Amino acid sequence: MEGIIFKALSGFYYVDDGTGTLTSCRGRGKLRHEKVTPLVGDRVEFTSLDNGQGALDAILPRKNQFARPAVANIDQLVIIASQSIPVTDPFLIDRVIAIAEGNGCESIVCVNKCDLASGEELVSLYRNAGYQALAVSAETGEGIDQLQALIAGKVSAFTGNSGVGKSSILNALEPGIALKTGEVSDKLGRGRHTTRHVELVRLSCGGVVADTPGFSSFDVDKMELCRKEELAGRFREFAPYVDQCQFQDCAHVKEKGCAVLAAVKAGKIAKSRHESYVRLYEQAKQIPDWERK
Numbered sequence: 001m002e003g004i005i006f007k008a009l010s011g012f013y014y015v016d017d018g019t020g021t022l023t024s025c026r027g028r029g030k031l032r033h034e035k036v037t038p039l040v041g042d043r044v045e046f047t048s049l050d051n052g053q054g055a056l057d058a059i060l061p062r063k064n065q066f067a068r069p070a071v072a073n074i075d076q077l078v079i080i081a082s083q084s085i086p087v088t089d090p091f092l093i094d095r096v097i098a099i100a101e102g103n104g105c106e107s108i109v110c111v112n113k114c115d116l117a118s119g120e121e122l123v124s125l126y127r128n129a130g131y132q133a134l135a136v137s138a139e140t141g142e143g144i145d146q147l148q149a150l151i152a153g154k155v156s157a158f159t160g161n162s163g164v165g166k167s168s169i170l171n172a173l174e175p176g177i178a179l180k181t182g183e184v185s186d187k188l189g190r191g192r193h194t195t196r197h198v199e200l201v202r203l204s205c206g207g208v209v210a211d212t213p214g215f216s217s218f219d220v221d222k223m224e225l226c227r228k229e230e231l232a233g234r235f236r237e238f239a240p241y242v243d244q245c246q247f248q249d250c251a252h253v254k255e256k257g258c259a260v261l262a263a264v265k266a267g268k269i270a271k272s273r274h275e276s277y278v279r280l281y282e283q284a285k286q287i288p289d290w291e292r293k
């Protein structure tokens, strides 16, 4: 049978076969031999045993893999932002998007607190850049059904700067969910596992979210980006222009004859997106190639 590992605890892997039933499985010796560590999110082949438990036979190829938290096969990052207490720096959004692009992950920009400040400007900025974006309010419930539709049938991880309302949104999506994870983290002992432990939670709207105890955000802060030459490829809306620059090795920062800069000037690429690109480019320049994996 095929399924997805929803959680891992003390050597047991809890596999969901798509019906919501979890089978607790042990990895077969073969897996240990091959030195593959099953991850939460892994698509696996398993066999049901007579005792109601199961055995993990194989791990299917991963589409992506993250280190903190250790999780595989995330379909999309839901980036929560806010235009009021706090106002999210667009650079933070753009950095997460660039990380997602490098990991075969979609990005959804979700501007919360639209009851306090309109999210429409950010929403259209990111839609124009080629991403799904929406404005919601965890407080009034506005837009929450739209968000539900976007996460249905997918495995999502939520991220966003502190105070934007990640827990509030998850609670609006699934009332009582914070309680559930609270129980789990209590059992594990708070503190000890808080950064490590991750599990998938199936929501009644049909979506699955990667959850860490207490809803700490999906931690992308320390994630590495890429070589500076690869960065432009992680800005989707740059694609029509990057090959049109006067010089083949154009960095698209301030070069003469740069088609990306021309597109920024013409209003085809948002100024803030290009500014983020330049900031990330400067950071990428600092890291020598031999330091990368």
Ligand SMILES: Nc1nc2c(ncn2[C@@H]2O[C@H](COP(=O)(O)OP(=O)(O)OP(=O)(O)O)[C@@H](O)[C@H]2O)c(=O)[nH]1
Binding pocket: 112, 113, 114, 115, 116, 136, 137, 138, 139, 140, 160, 161, 162, 163, 164, 165, 166, 167, 168, 169, 215, 217
């Ligand atoms: N007016 C308004 N307030 C909101 C909304 N969503 C969340 N808040 C408030 O914003 C504050 C922060 O919300 P949280 O859900 O704790 O934010 P978080 O992103 O999980 O915060 P961290 O745990 O620090 O990462 C709380 O006081 C919420 O009540 C909203 O849509 N509108």
Ligand SMILES: [Zn+2]
Binding pocket: 242, 245, 250, 251, 252, 253, 255, 257, 258, 259, 260, 261
């Ligand atoms: Zn250029």
